[in-house]
Amino acid sequence: MTETTSGGSRKAAGDRGRTTIADGVVEKIAGLAAREVVGVHALGSGLSRTFGAVRDRVPGGGKAAVSRGVKAEVGEVQTALDLEIVVHYGVSIRDVARAVRENVVSAVERMTGLEVVEVNIAVSDVKLPDEPDEEPESRLQ
Numbered sequence: 001m002t003e004t005t006s007g008g009s010r011k012a013a014g015d016r017g018r019t020t021i022a023d024g025v026v027e028k029i030a031g032l033a034a035r036e037v038v039g040v041h042a043l044g045s046g047l048s049r050t051f052g053a054v055r056d057r058v059p060g061g062g063k064a065a066v067s068r069g070v071k072a073e074v075g076e077v078q079t080a081l082d083l084e085i086v087v088h089y090g091v092s093i094r095d096v097a098r099a100v101r102e103n104v105v106s107a108v109e110r111m112t113g114l115e116v117v118e119v120n121i122a123v124s125d126v127k128l129p130d131e132p133d134e135e136p137e138s139r140l141q
Helices: 023-035 046-056 093-112
Strands: 002-005 009-012 040-043 070-074 078-088 115-127
Touching: 023 040, 023 070, 023 078, 023 093, 078 093, 093 115
Parallel strands: 078 115
Antiparallel strands: 002 009, 040 078, 070 078
């Protein structure tokens, strides 16, 4: 039997404490699950990926690359997710979005026990075959 406590935590009857799952944990799980889907090039918009690449080079620079492009709201027993993805040119966006949604729901529910009530997906770009990745050049050597 499982009871619910506030703040996105779950407490099993008979346990001697509570477990809290942070939004960032759900975001990382969802980010990794989304990247596993064939046809997904990256998560986040081009601008956020560029700024993120710069932030990643600075110690303590902010949000981990794995959760970039993912926003989670964690409630007591449910979570809702928003993902921003970039797909490869030529794939069916509808099929990729469906596969991302299924993979994210499966991974988050299996790992956290939270019910995923929605996964909203925004496709922000298409990666063309001859288009270079948007990694800024480092000024350091």
